[in-house]
Amino acid sequence: MSAIKETERATRAATQVGAVITIKVLYFASLADAANCQQETVKVEPSTSLSELYDSLSQKHGFSHSQEELRVAVNDYFAKWSDPINDGDSVVFITPVAGG
Amino acid sequence: MSAIKETERATRAATQVGAVITIKVLYFASLADAANCQQETVKVEPSTSLSELYDSLSQKHGFSHSQEELRVAVNDYFAKWSDPINDGDSVVFITPVAGG
Amino acid sequence: MTDNVHSHSMTIKRSVDEVYAIAQRDGFALLDIAIDENRLKNTLDDDRCGAFVCFEGRVRNHNNATSVERLTYYGYEDLALNQGRAIIEEAKKRFEITHAIAIHRIGALEIGDVAVWVGVVSAHRYPAFDACRWILDTIKADIPVWKQEYYEDAPSKWLSNNG
Amino acid sequence: MTDNVHSHSMTIKRSVDEVYAIAQRDGFALLDIAIDENRLKNTLDDDRCGAFVCFEGRVRNHNNATSVERLTYYGYEDLALNQGRAIIEEAKKRFEITHAIAIHRIGALEIGDVAVWVGVVSAHRYPAFDACRWILDTIKADIPVWKQEYYEDAPSKWLSNNG
Numbered sequence: 001m002s003a004i005k006e007t008e009r010a011t012r013a014a015t016q017v018g019a020v021i022t023i024k025v026l027y028f029a030s031l032a033d034a035a036n037c038q039q040e041t042v043k044v045e046p047s048t049s050l051s052e053l054y055d056s057l058s059q060k061h062g063f064s065h066s067q068e069e070l071r072v073a074v075n076d077y078f079a080k081w082s083d084p085i086n087d088g089d090s091v092v093f094i095t096p097v098a099g100g
Numbered sequence: 101m102s103a104i105k106e107t108e109r110a111t112r113a114a115t116q117v118g119a120v121i122t123i124k125v126l127y128f129a130s131l132a133d134a135a136n137c138q139q140e141t142v143k144v145e146p147s148t149s150l151s152e153l154y155d156s157l158s159q160k161h162g163f164s165h166s167q168e169e170l171r172v173a174v175n176d177y178f179a180k181w182s183d184p185i186n187d188g189d190s191v192v193f194i195t196p197v198a199g200g
Numbered sequence: 201m202t203d204n205v206h207s208h209s210m211t212i213k214r215s216v217d218e219v220y221a222i223a224q225r226d227g228f229a230l231l232d233i234a235i236d237e238n239r240l241k242n243t244l245d246d247d248r249c250g251a252f253v254c255f256e257g258r259v260r261n262h263n264n265a266t267s268v269e270r271l272t273y274y275g276y277e278d279l280a281l282n283q284g285r286a287i288i289e290e291a292k293k294r295f296e297i298t299h300a301i302a303i304h305r306i307g308a309l310e311i312g313d314v315a316v317w318v319g320v321v322s323a324h325r326y327p328a329f330d331a332c333r334w335i336l337d338t339i340k341a342d343i344p345v346w347k348q349e350y351y352e353d354a355p356s357k358w359l360s361n362n363g
Numbered sequence: 364m365t366d367n368v369h370s371h372s373m374t375i376k377r378s379v380d381e382v383y384a385i386a387q388r389d390g391f392a393l394l395d396i397a398i399d400e401n402r403l404k405n406t407l408d409d410d411r412c413g414a415f416v417c418f419e420g421r422v423r424n425h426n427n428a429t430s431v432e433r434l435t436y437y438g439y440e441d442l443a444l445n446q447g448r449a450i451i452e453e454a455k456k457r458f459e460i461t462h463a464i465a466i467h468r469i470g471a472l473e474i475g476d477v478a479v480w481v482g483v484v485s486a487h488r489y490p491a492f493d494a495c496r497w498i499l500d501t502i503k504a505d506i507p508v509w510k511q512e513y514y515e516d517a518p519s520k521w522l523s524n525n526g
Contacts (some may be wrong), residue, residue, distance in 0.1 A: 028439050028519045029509035032368040039371075067435035074508070075373035092507075096449060098498060099327075099436070099467055099508030100420050100479050128276050129346035130358045132205040141207075173344070176278035192276060192344075196360035199273070199304055199345030200257050200316050200336060200488075247474050250423040251418070254389050254493075260413040260486065323423065325499065330415075333492050 015087055021046050021087035025057065029095050035061040049076075050081050056095055121146050121187035123155065130194050135161040150174075150181050154193055165195055209274035209346075221304070224241045224313045227291075228284025228298050229231040230275045231347075235317050240301050249298050249321035251273035253328040257316040257335050259309050269350045273315060275306040276344035278348075287338045302335055305343055370438035372509075373470050382466070390412035390454075390463050391447025393508075395437045395470045400482050403464050412461050412484035416491040418499050420479040422472045424521075432513045436478060438469040439507035450501045460485040465498055467508055 020043040027035045035057075050072050057063070057065060071094040073078050078094075085091065120143040127135045127189050135157075144153060157163070171194040173181050178194075185191065211232045211338040212219065220236075224243045227248050244252060262268055288300050302318040308313055322328040323347070340361045350356045368387055374395045375382065384397075386392040387406045400419070407415060451463050465481040472478055481499050485491040503524045513519045 018433050026371075026439070027368070029369075029437055030506065032372075036368060038368050050447075067416065073439070073442050077445050078376055078505075080444070089389070094439070094442075094507055095509070095521075097505070097507055098510035098524050099438075099506045099521040100501035100524065106238070126208075126210050126276070127205070128344065129206075129274055129348075132209075136205060138205050152318065173276070173279050177282050178279070178342075182309055192279065194276075194279075194344055195346070195358075197342070197344055197361040198347040198361050199275075199343045200340035245475065247424040250421055252419040252421060255441060255488065255492070256415040257488070258413055261410040312408065325418065325420070325496075329418070329492060329496050333488075336488065 019046060021048075021089075022091045023053075023085055023088070025053075025090045026090060029075065030090065031061075031063060031065070031093055031095055044085070046085075046087075048085060050079070050085060050091065053085065053091065056069060057093075058093050065093075066076060069096060070094055101177075105113045107149060119146060119148055120144060121148075121185065122191075123153075123188070125153075126190060126193065127143045131161075131163060131165075131193055131195055134163050144185070146187075147183075150185060152178070152182060153185065153191065158192075165193075169196060170194055178180065206272075209276060210272065212275075212277050212306070214277075217291055221303050222281060223303055225250070226281065226285040227288025228281065228302050228304075228343075229314055230280050230337075231303050231305050231363055233305075234306055235303050235314050236277070237314070238316055240303060240317055240319055243301055244299050244319050244321045245282050246298055246321055248286060249279055251293060251325040251328040252319065252321045252327075253332040254317065254319040256314050259311050259313050259315060261311045263349060266349075268309065268311070269352055270310050270316065271349045272308045273304070273306040274346045274348070275304065279344045280304070283342055283344070284298050284339070287335060289340075291320075291331050293333050294334065295320075295322070296324070298325040298333045300331060300335055302339060304339060308343065368441050369435075369437055372457075373416055373435065374449070375438075375440050377440075377515055381513060385444060386464050389444065389448040390451025391444065391465050391467075391502075391506075393440050393443050395468070398466050398477050400480055401419060402478070403466060403482055404482055406464055407482050407484045409461055409464050411486060413441075413486055414488040414491040415482065415484045416495040417436050417480065417482040418495050419477050420499070422474050422476050422478060424427055424474045426494065426512060429512075430475070430518040432514055432515055433471065433473050434510055434512045437509045438467065438513070442507045443467070444521045445469070446505055446507070449504070450498060450505065453501075454483075454494050454498050454518075456471060457497065458485070459487070459490040460494045463498055467506060469508060 026039045074090040126139045173192040219229045300320045318331045320328045347359045382392045463483045467479045483491045484493045510522045
């Protein structure tokens with residue numbers, strides 16, 4: 001718990017001085033079509049949630065999927081939407097899969 | 101129904117004059133071990149049932165299986181114990197199988 | 201008679217080509233040499249089918265806690281073919297499948313040898329799984345094949361699937 | 364950038380030998396060429412196992428009533444490997460199986476090509492059937508692979524297993 005508070009305090013401090021973190025977003029399937037790219041580098045405030053990140057990129061690229069239809073992966077593992085984002089993370093929004 | 105009666109009448113008639121039918125009995129698995137042969141030719145009265153045939157051969161060879169444990173095949177198809185036997189039929193008593 | 205009382209049930213009367221032709225036509229046959237899985241599988245190619253499920257039953261090196269050295273399967277060929285044809289017909293009625301084919305091997309088998317092979321194709325996956333399992337279970341219950349296991353330290357014995 | 368926005372998900376980063384080594388070690392991998400079923404099957408040889416069940420998912424010539432010409436699978440390789448490893452681990456906890464191995468293919472496939480192969484061995488038959496089916500279902504639900512079908516008379520479209 002104290003670790004989280006530490007992080008929150010550091011985050012607020014960083015935000016106040018305009019600090020940003022850099023993350024990489026990879027696109028697959030229909031999101032790659034909509035974004036018209038395979039990946040992009042995004043700078044966000046450290047307190048940004050994965051949901052906020054998706055909302056922001058969805059507005060930018062006009063994604064047709066609502067967040068409820070998607071899963072999210074961070075650094076090549078499925079993550080929870082409530083998981084934090086850290087500088088250097090790689091984030092992927094996973095549209096409904098169709099393997100098999 | 102009348103066909104069955106016809107047969108019964110013919111059967112009784114044949115029995116009365118001492119007629120017999122000849123059937124072939126094939127043995128597999130533990131029954132072949134007990135009978136110590138692969139097959140034998142058996143002459144029985146035309147009215148003999150498959151159950152009676154098994155009882156008789158079981159006494160002759162000392163089979164350890166009761167009829168309830170077995171199935172019976174006539175002319176290479178599974179049959180019911182109540183099915184009739186006809187001259188020239190091939191009969192096989194099927195001990196519990198173990199394929200797969 | 202010089203051969204033993206089981207020799208008629210350790211080999212088949214038909215040629216190998218006949219066996220595969222019967223398997224392809226009726227869906228089931230007995231064979232007394234190694235099963236050629238690819239030959240069976242090739243009969244199941246069908247562009248309408250998205251699902252192929254197969255089962256191979258192999259000779260295990262143990263049965264419960266007992267170490268098995270080898271085993272011999274014995275079959276009643278003509279009844280097995282008639283009953284096998286009926287099983288595959290019934291499978292095609294019960295399940296949404298396109299084709300099914302199975303072969304049971306008889307004779308002396310070594311550890312690791314394939315004793316039975318069942319393959320099913322269908323448009324969708326669940327019927328192929330269900331039919332493959334049902335065909336296997338029904339073969340084990342109804343096909344007149346018997347098995348004698350040989351052990352290192354005990355006399356061989358006749359086995360039964362239902363006892 | 365001359366290649367299209369999906370080129371990164373149509374090929375894998377690893378060598379073919381690495382793919383089979385990962386599949387053997389972790390039970391799952393992605394591959395961008397034809398799946399060598401015998402190579403996978405050979406990794407499952409085990410004298411303790413009496414049952415081998417496999418599933419092959421092949422490209423069908425139709426989807427519902429629509430005629431399919433070909434299709435392309437796209438994969439997120441690194442997540443697929445991590446998730447595939449977790450799926451096989453879970454399968455080994457849930458079912459009494461000895462080994463399981465699966466590969467999903469990505470890239471452009473033709474009708475009849477194998478898109479996914481799952482093989483399981485176990486001492487007894489039911490766990491092999493159950494695990495094979497569960498692994499396939501879980502791959503279809505959780506592995507980040509996407510599919511675009513191409514039709515004769517209609518534009519291609521993205522498909523989904525759950526919608």
